[in-house]
Amino acid sequence: MPRHLKWTAFSFIFLANIQLHAQGFAIGKDTAIWEEISEAEKLKASLLWLKKRALKEEIKKATIDLLKHAATYNDVYTVLRISNWDSGMMRTIPSLVPIRQAKIIKFKISSGFGYRKHPLKNNDMFHGGIDIPAPNGTPVYAVADAVVISAVKFHSSLGNFVQLNHLNGFITLYGHLLRFIVLPGQTVKQGQVIGYVGQSGWSTGPHLHYILIKNGFALDPYPFCFLMFEKFRAKEKPVYSGSSK
Numbered sequence: 001m002p003r004h005l006k007w008t009a010f011s012f013i014f015l016a017n018i019q020l021h022a023q024g025f026a027i028g029k030d031t032a033i034w035e036e037i038s039e040a041e042k043l044k045a046s047l048l049w050l051k052k053r054a055l056k057e058e059i060k061k062a063t064i065d066l067l068k069h070a071a072t073y074n075d076v077y078t079v080l081r082i083s084n085w086d087s088g089m090m091r092t093i094p095s096l097v098p099i100r101q102a103k104i105i106k107f108k109i110s111s112g113f114g115y116r117k118h119p120l121k122n123n124d125m126f127h128g129g130i131d132i133p134a135p136n137g138t139p140v141y142a143v144a145d146a147v148v149i150s151a152v153k154f155h156s157s158l159g160n161f162v163q164l165n166h167l168n169g170f171i172t173l174y175g176h177l178l179r180f181i182v183l184p185g186q187t188v189k190q191g192q193v194i195g196y197v198g199q200s201g202w203s204t205g206p207h208l209h210y211i212l213i214k215n216g217f218a219l220d221p222y223p224f225c226f227l228m229f230e231k232f233r234a235k236e237k238p239v240y241s242g243s244s245k
């Protein structure tokens, strides 16, 4: 909006407000009708507000219920879209890369989710997470707000590992750590450092073994790493792309 138009709009609203104020004051002074109308209007406005709030609460409840039952990445993505990428909800969903990355769009994993030949045991095994290679000592982040359910040292295969319990059926696990800096029962915030990359347990080199569980089943954590990024991408998209000229 050009500067002078902005100023005109502003002064118009300002003057109109003053006028309304003056009118209300003048009528309110000597008539009871104004009081009555005012009370009725107030009641109507507050009822409308309550109705709106109740509806909002209902929608919120239904969305949380959907999130609780979500079983796949696509389900979670859909719920987030319905909630219009609600920030409060995002904080409870694993939606970050668990370690600092130079490039957020795509990062290297040394081993993906699914069946593979185990590099040390040399037999087909289900790899229930992803391996993100990183130098020893790289900080590891909590991918969502959580309570630490376990922080275990010297596990035979996972080495030093931390397990986080998030809301709505999400659990994440961070394995082969050099060390961790959290204790069971402690609450952590999304993005908080919980430990450092290492190669403890069954590991051929320093990397983070990252597991994501939803309602008791392991899911491929890779797409979840980009949810926060997806949020900003979705927010940047205009609602109407507009017609070409």
Ligand SMILES: [Zn+2]
Pocket (backbone or CB within 6 Å): 111, 127, 129, 130, 131, 208, 209, 210
């Ligand atoms: Zn692994």
